[in-house]
Amino acid sequence: MAAEHATGIDFGTSTSLVADQVGRLPLEIVPIGHSTTWLPSVAAVFGDTLLVGEEAEDQPANRIIRSAKRAITENRKTLRIGNVEVNADKVIVALLREIARRAEAAGQPLSDAGEVRLGCPAMWTGDQRERLLKLAAEAGFPVTGASLIDEPIAAGVAWATHRFYQPGKRPHGKLLVFDMGGGTLDIAVLDIAGRDQPEISVLSALGSAEAGDTLDRAIVGQLALMLAKRGIVIGDLPNPHLVEALLLNAAREAKIRLTSAESHRVLTRGLDFPELIYTREQLVEAFRPQLDRAEAHIFAALRSAKMTETIPLPDGGTRTHSPEELRRLGPDGLINEIRYVVLVGGMSRIPYVGRRLGALFPKAEVFDTTSVAPEEAIVAGLANTTEYGRLNLHRPGFDFILEWDSGQEVIYRAHTPLYDPWQAFSMSTVYYDWRAAGSGCPRQGVGRLRVRSITGETVKIRINDEPRDHLKIRLGEPAAFRLYCDGRIVITDGRGETGSLRVDRWPVIHSGNFAELVLKRVAPSQGHGREPDWGYLQKEWAPPLPKR
Incomplete structure (x- = not known):
């Protein structure tokens, strides 16, 4: 069933976005940032006040709460800022309320949306999904049990829809979505068929809790070693929590800058540290073990997708691939079935991601965009008004x-x-x-x-x-x-x-x-x-x- 009007909300670990679509009219990314389309998913404690968004980012580093969404992924009830713990659900509700408030200020109140959809990691359990739904309802979102869509599936829908309606671009076959954001890596394998309209079957979807935050911590480790070589040991400093928070900020900035530059000058604002030159080569060194583990998850998703297939038998019955058969099936037998790879999420902007996935799937077409930028693909798919009536899950x-x-x-x-x-x-x-x-x-x-x-x-x-x-x-x-x-x-x-x-x-x-x-x-x-x-x-x- 097609929705006449849908609003998608991508409550992300690092940033949050809202998109809106009416019928088959062009998708609109609703601007909810002060100077961007996205809202920073950060909060900060200022006295008895909880600040969110850009106002929170302006606070001292040791007061800022980042990656609040991970509290759901990790089943935590509290978030730590230095030596202080705050209620995680309270922070998440405050962020969601701010998303709703800014969407309304931008002319798209959620109460007027025909259907509201929220994204969530593919790895989340039913209890984790229900927790987000309860918090969203508390924040004023008109949500139901139908509101949650796996994030990589939403991104796959956005890509397939965009391609399907382009002349001569109609895709058919298996699509792998590699979605690496701030908090989780999500992988989905989809099968695309159909003539006049795309028919999308989800063959598998899984994920892990290793993504942008993990890389940030690896970069901090490298920076700490660089400082130690200059005689500065973080553990020996008077306020190591503040130093680590400032280094995390520096790591995030370096990661972003190195998407387009070969080197970056690391300036730890607020600390009297020497200037450090951090290179793309160092970034790749920090990232390589994480992407090695990501490839293992890719093969797990490919094998899981094969288990959904039915094999006809001579007597008219069917059987499925056994785990033993799939264990014997080498990487080429899995990789060669993938015709398309779509890279989404903010981490996909790092050139090393595209190189690794391109090398892993040499016969597939690799895309780093749908009709929107990689970080907007999920919210674009969530707001899609046409395809969820023909979407089958695994x-x-x-x-x-x-x-x-x-x-x-x-x-x-x-x-x-x-x-x-x-x-x-x-x-x-x-x-x-x-x-x-x-x-x-x-x-x-x-x-x-x-x-x-x-x-x-x-x-x-x-x-x-x-x-x-x-x-x-x-x-x-x-x-x-x-x-x-x-x-x-x-x-x-x-x-x-x-x-x-x-x-x-x-x-x-x-x-x-x-x-x-x-x-x-x-x-x-x-x-x-x-x-x-x-x-x-x-x-x-x-x-x-x-x-x-």
Whole structure:
């Protein structure tokens, strides 16, 4: 379903942006900075007052709070400024309120937006996403459980849309999005198809908490060594916290300057330190280990994407790639399937990023822009009014809940990875697994399996064109629930009877008009037992099924 009007908000670790689009009119980046389109995502404590944005940046370095968004990524409740701790949620709400206030001052109040979308890292769990939604609602954002979109997916949508509607530029095939911002590295693998309009399937999306902040700290380490060679040891100084804060500022400035220069004079304002010359070669040296680790995440995303593929069998059934097969598949077998690479996020401006990704994907077209600059790609995708109705996800963005007369249990939490990384390196098959044995659900009776958004709205289910709001399941110790990477759901009831359902891809849940979860009955794969008649099991009085 296309949105008539959408407003995207990219609450970033370093900067925040707002974009707005009405119908198919050109996208508008809403200027929310004093002299830029973006708002610095920084805060500062000044007495009893919490300052945000440019006003915060003007404060002494040891009073500034940077990267507040990382508190959600790292599940922290407080942020430290020197020896003082402040409430992280309070800081985030203040930043979000300022975003809303400035958007309204620029002529785009969020209350008038047809649909508001917020970006979040692909690695965030359902609990982390729900935390941001609660804080955004507290700040006055009109958000629902449908408001959050993975940041690399939004960037991929922005690129695919821009290219698809250009004459002779219509892309088809696999796209890898490499999104490195201030706080996280996010990687998504998308498949683009379609004739008149792009149809985008998300094959995988994952991330890590290593991005711009990590590089800044590595640069600070280099600067500290350069100072130590001149007899200045930071740990021996009277106020090392202030010195480290000032060096972090100097590191960020050097990183930015070296995107276009070969060397940079490091001036530590406020400190009587000698001038240091920091070079692009040193920046690459600091960055190389981090990009080595980033390449490992890229291959993990590529292997994860392969697990969503179905392989036809001679008997008419299908199977998926096993982890063992993918372990045997060399890098070339994964890399050669990628036709396009898009670099987004502020860190993509560093030339070394483009060189590394270009060398890694020699047969792919590598882009460092969509229709906007790399740091604006996410917000442009969030404000897209046309493509999310045709976007398929790779894992559920909603909860599966098992209810019974006296209680309920979340048996799958939205956005939970379907397997742990170690399983892909050691097991012959991987899946998400919940079992009644060891859970708190009753050992007899009938339960109801429902699907809900992370903010509590019910998602309708459709099985073989029959609409339902829940699925009844006999309770008992054998009951189990499995999710596979190819969209297969295998449910075992309390008597050990097993049924298989499949979704082609997990849908985006749309605000105000939640998409249905469309499933089809499928024959059980070998080793999963036989499939019960789900319609038959809707009868609570049904006697045991006859043995086949």
